[in-house]
Amino acid sequence: MPAVSGHYSPMIVPEARKKMEAVLGPDYFSTRPEDLVLYGTDASNQPDFRPDAVARPATPEEVAALIRLANEYRIPVIPRGAGSGLTGGALPVRGGLVCVMTRFNRIFEIDADNLIAVVGPGLVTADFQAAVEAVGLFYPPDPASRDFSTLGGNAAENAGGTRAVKYGVTRDYILGLQAVLGTGEIIETGVRTAKGVVGYDLTRLLVGSEGTLGVITRLILRLLPLPESKETLTAWFDDLSDAARTVAALTAARVVPATLEFMDRASIACVDDYLHLGLDRAAGAMLLVETDGPPAQARAEADTVARLCLENNARTVKRADAPEEAEAMWRARRAISPALFRAASGKMNEDIVVPRSRIPEMMVRLDDIGRKHGLQIISFGHAGDGNIHVDVMYERQDPEQTRRARAAVRDVFAATLELGGTISGEHGIGTTKREFIDMEIRPEVLSLMRRVKTAFDPAGIMNPGKIFPGP
Amino acid sequence: MPAVSGHYSPMIVPEARKKMEAVLGPDYFSTRPEDLVLYGTDASNQPDFRPDAVARPATPEEVAALIRLANEYRIPVIPRGAGSGLTGGALPVRGGLVCVMTRFNRIFEIDADNLIAVVGPGLVTADFQAAVEAVGLFYPPDPASRDFSTLGGNAAENAGGTRAVKYGVTRDYILGLQAVLGTGEIIETGVRTAKGVVGYDLTRLLVGSEGTLGVITRLILRLLPLPESKETLTAWFDDLSDAARTVAALTAARVVPATLEFMDRASIACVDDYLHLGLDRAAGAMLLVETDGPPAQARAEADTVARLCLENNARTVKRADAPEEAEAMWRARRAISPALFRAASGKMNEDIVVPRSRIPEMMVRLDDIGRKHGLQIISFGHAGDGNIHVDVMYERQDPEQTRRARAAVRDVFAATLELGGTISGEHGIGTTKREFIDMEIRPEVLSLMRRVKTAFDPAGIMNPGKIFPGP
Numbered sequence: 001m002p003a004v005s006g007h008y009s010p011m012i013v014p015e016a017r018k019k020m021e022a023v024l025g026p027d028y029f030s031t032r033p034e035d036l037v038l039y040g041t042d043a044s045n046q047p048d049f050r051p052d053a054v055a056r057p058a059t060p061e062e063v064a065a066l067i068r069l070a071n072e073y074r075i076p077v078i079p080r081g082a083g084s085g086l087t088g089g090a091l092p093v094r095g096g097l098v099c100v101m102t103r104f105n106r107i108f109e110i111d112a113d114n115l116i117a118v119v120g121p122g123l124v125t126a127d128f129q130a131a132v133e134a135v136g137l138f139y140p141p142d143p144a145s146r147d148f149s150t151l152g153g154n155a156a157e158n159a160g161g162t163r164a165v166k167y168g169v170t171r172d173y174i175l176g177l178q179a180v181l182g183t184g185e186i187i188e189t190g191v192r193t194a195k196g197v198v199g200y201d202l203t204r205l206l207v208g209s210e211g212t213l214g215v216i217t218r219l220i221l222r223l224l225p226l227p228e229s230k231e232t233l234t235a236w237f238d239d240l241s242d243a244a245r246t247v248a249a250l251t252a253a254r255v256v257p258a259t260l261e262f263m264d265r266a267s268i269a270c271v272d273d274y275l276h277l278g279l280d281r282a283a284g285a286m287l288l289v290e291t292d293g294p295p296a297q298a299r300a301e302a303d304t305v306a307r308l309c310l311e312n313n314a315r316t317v318k319r320a321d322a323p324e325e326a327e328a329m330w331r332a333r334r335a336i337s338p339a340l341f342r343a344a345s346g347k348m349n350e351d352i353v354v355p356r357s358r359i360p361e362m363m364v365r366l367d368d369i370g371r372k373h374g375l376q377i378i379s380f381g382h383a384g385d386g387n388i389h390v391d392v393m394y395e396r397q398d399p400e401q402t403r404r405a406r407a408a409v410r411d412v413f414a415a416t417l418e419l420g421g422t423i424s425g426e427h428g429i430g431t432t433k434r435e436f437i438d439m440e441i442r443p444e445v446l447s448l449m450r451r452v453k454t455a456f457d458p459a460g461i462m463n464p465g466k467i468f469p470g471p
Numbered sequence: 472m473p474a475v476s477g478h479y480s481p482m483i484v485p486e487a488r489k490k491m492e493a494v495l496g497p498d499y500f501s502t503r504p505e506d507l508v509l510y511g512t513d514a515s516n517q518p519d520f521r522p523d524a525v526a527r528p529a530t531p532e533e534v535a536a537l538i539r540l541a542n543e544y545r546i547p548v549i550p551r552g553a554g555s556g557l558t559g560g561a562l563p564v565r566g567g568l569v570c571v572m573t574r575f576n577r578i579f580e581i582d583a584d585n586l587i588a589v590v591g592p593g594l595v596t597a598d599f600q601a602a603v604e605a606v607g608l609f610y611p612p613d614p615a616s617r618d619f620s621t622l623g624g625n626a627a628e629n630a631g632g633t634r635a636v637k638y639g640v641t642r643d644y645i646l647g648l649q650a651v652l653g654t655g656e657i658i659e660t661g662v663r664t665a666k667g668v669v670g671y672d673l674t675r676l677l678v679g680s681e682g683t684l685g686v687i688t689r690l691i692l693r694l695l696p697l698p699e700s701k702e703t704l705t706a707w708f709d710d711l712s713d714a715a716r717t718v719a720a721l722t723a724a725r726v727v728p729a730t731l732e733f734m735d736r737a738s739i740a741c742v743d744d745y746l747h748l749g750l751d752r753a754a755g756a757m758l759l760v761e762t763d764g765p766p767a768q769a770r771a772e773a774d775t776v777a778r779l780c781l782e783n784n785a786r787t788v789k790r791a792d793a794p795e796e797a798e799a800m801w802r803a804r805r806a807i808s809p810a811l812f813r814a815a816s817g818k819m820n821e822d823i824v825v826p827r828s829r830i831p832e833m834m835v836r837l838d839d840i841g842r843k844h845g846l847q848i849i850s851f852g853h854a855g856d857g858n859i860h861v862d863v864m865y866e867r868q869d870p871e872q873t874r875r876a877r878a879a880v881r882d883v884f885a886a887t888l889e890l891g892g893t894i895s896g897e898h899g900i901g902t903t904k905r906e907f908i909d910m911e912i913r914p915e916v917l918s919l920m921r922r923v924k925t926a927f928d929p930a931g932i933m934n935p936g937k938i939f940p941g942p
Binding site: 111112113114115116136157158160164165168169171172181185187188189191192193194195196197198199200201202204205207208209213224225226228248251252254256293294296297300353354355356357382384385386387420421422423424425426427428429433437440441442444445446448449451452453454455456467 | 582583584585586587607628629631635636639640642643652656658659660662663664665666667668669670671672673675676678679680684695696697699719722723725727764765767768771824825826827828853855856857858891892893894895896897898899900904908911912913915916917919920922923924925926927938
């Protein structure tokens with residue numbers, strides 16, 4: 001191989017650099033230090049890594065050409081949407097080429113007759129939602145990051161969100177896709193119809209694979225008719241266990257709300273410190289509930305929700321009478337993540353799931369774990385599907401606290417698994433959870449997953465250092 | 472290897488036979504001719520094959536022990552539920568060991584609080600549905616064979632049914648599973664929670680893999696609250712295109728019925744010849760529609776359906792006023808398959824899907840294809856999701872007709888793909904469609920699928936001769 005020279009890093013030799021630049025042209029291939037800094041970070045807020053180069057392709061053929069070169073020169077390829085993932089999926093932990101997919105931002109087609117859309121993976125989730133809602137259609141998955149996250153990133157992480165309790169997650173809305181494998185081959189999977197069982201389900205294998213099998217270059221998405229109306233309400237409880245009982249009562253009453261979120265006492269206080277909304281700080285828990293559908297049905301369901309909240313000792317139940325009131329209710333819920341950033345210099349942000357009925361038990365366990373390690377643990381999230389965002393708060397500069405926070409996270413995962421849960425509901429494993437994955441996945445299954453990866457990416461260049469434990 | 476002797480076939484040498492019998496005991500391992508005949512057939516009605524032995528294990532450990540022996544002695548293993556599949560998935564086309572899973576018929580758990588059930592794969596679908604409905608819960612997938620098909624078979628084929636338009640298919644209700652790989656390893660995949668993204672989605676990879684990756688030994692299923700009520704109606708049209716326009720109008724009106732089935736003129740006549748129900752034989756098409764949910768909503772939706780049928784030139788619309796009337800409406804729809812068996816000595820039964828809006832175009836193509844080959848083509852199925860059951864009728868004893876029927880099927884698939892569809896919505900590929908799979912799946916994707924298979928089944932013993940084209 002030729003000797004390394006110039007300001008770019010040693011991983012991409014000049015010959016490879018020249019060929020990659022020739023694929024994209026100089027405007028879309030960069031080794032400038034400022035680009036390497038920018039694309040060395042993501043929303044997981046980890047110590048910076050540096051890629052060796054940044055590519056911004058615009059066609060599947062360009063992606064394929066880059067990956068063929070990466071194969072030839074054994075260069076890691078890190079696919080990236082908006083970098084809004086919380087588990088480090090977009091970080092170039094072993095250097096290499098960050099492949100930024102934001103130029104793939106076209107809506108090729110919105111087919112209202114067949115409730116299908118075909119889009120590029122670089123499209124921002126909220127932009128797509130606005131486009132389909134403008135024609136009376138609905139794309140339910142709504143991760144908290146939807147204003148900047150991309151549909152391709154949502155697909156790679158199988159993003160969830162607040163509407164999963166009724167509508168499911170990203171996986172449930174991807175009918176088919178186009179991707180470039182680790183071999184550089186462009187493949188098409190799935191269908192553009194409601195059903196399809198021809199060969200193995202490679203679509204859903206690529207969904208949630210965190211960029212370790214290939215790069216998604218097109219998505220065929222399923223849409224629904226836009227619900228005609230929605231009703232929003234909040235309920236405040238003295239005690240979290242009353243809120244949890246309400247959730248169980250809703251299931252028993254056959255009500256499946258579109259959204260069923262909760263905040264614990266600490267997250268209520270944290271948000272109120274941040275935004276001064278005058279929240280009920282004496283409350284032990286808040287539920288935020290939305291029902292949707294034809295107006296009569298959405299109202300009837302909201303009536304049932306309100307009644308069940310009161311029957312389960314809610315201090316107060318507030319119905320939103322206008323969209324602005326609903327928006328105000330959402331403001332508190334949406335502010336939790338930014339508020340938590342101010343509450344301590346570090347937070348380990350997890351997204352465990354337990355069977356819905358075990359939420360109260362899990363909350364007790366979280367209290368115990370916080371006490372044991374002398375750290376504050378703040379919880380909020382998706383009560384309807386048992387998906388709890390658990391934030392272990394600590395001071396980053398304090399190595400002892402950092403160590404304890406990590407031990408607390410391990411205890412949180414152990415308790416989660418003991419209660420029949422999973423260590424990640426919607427954020428994936430990435431880098432932050434790979435040291436814990438073998439708590440949930442047995443060695444023979446991890447080994448099978450590695451063999452599956454090899455089928456897609458024989459040279460092991462796709463997003464190395466993610467999901468799988470190891471050095 | 473020891474010499475072959477005895478009445479069993481040469482593939483399983485006496486040494487292997489002895490070891491397999493030792494795993495199960497003599498009652499559950501058979502090489503009796505009558506068992507070999509029985510387990511050489513399935514509902515795909517193909518010339519008989521013969522397995523070399525039949526095993527009826529009862530535990531995952533027994534299955535694992537059998538598969539380890541099958542690996543050692545290179546014996547094909549053919550997993551089988553009820554044998555109700557229509558594409559030959561359960562046929563021992565290369566001999567070997569049929570592994571009958573019907574003793575895995577336990578319901579381990581129905582968890583109403585978390586809307587989850589854990590079951591054995593040998594449980595009959597309708598028995599499970601009855602068990603969950605008895606406690607106010609709902610398992611929506613309902614293949615036509617549900618009275619005898621097993622949940623494991625449904626999972627292996629990703630079975631659909633009449634409720635897929637609103638509720639999705641089997642894949643959408645499987646949260647996790649236990650399976651024995653082609654290596655003999657027992658693995659657990661997925662979660663028992665509403666969400667989960669830890670590692671690759673092996674659950675949905677096994678679903679629809681037609682027994683070629685492993686044997687499913689347990690299923691974790693998602694349940695819904697049972698809808699409180701339903702409304703059933705039939706609408707009769709002069710012309711199929713009016714029925715198709717009604718389907719489009721329903722989408723535009725944001726109505727998603729629980730069921731939206733159609734029968735064409737030929738299937739109406741065929742059923743009436745069979746059951747003498749006094750159907751409207753002058754009609755060109757019938758729609759059978761069900762709406763469900765809270766009573767007011769189900770009624771309101773049924774009102775909208777009735778109105779839209781009439782606006783789109785329905786000759787008559789009949790609402791069922793009592794469950795018996797609804798049952799009578801279903802009788803015609805359910806009788807199609809048996810009725811078709813009487814209409815000709817052979818039918819090639821396909822289950823294509825086209826985007827819903829292309830149904831009228833597809834029906835014209837089917838007419839053309841029938842005329843071109845001089846064969847009757849009868850169509851019915853799931854209008855709501857574009858899934859059309861296309862039966863090419865022919866006389867089995869006539870080699871020339873058989874040849875033409877096969878050519879017609881190829882034309883049907885070509886037209887389907889041209890209209891953006893898929894060659895199988897819910898039956899899978901099995902043996903009957905493997906010679907056509909490369910019309911839909913490109914060689915590099917088939918080759919990727921073969922590599923994925925190797926990751927699960929390195930020796931290639933799991934259900935050989937299925938899905939993939941070749942000798």
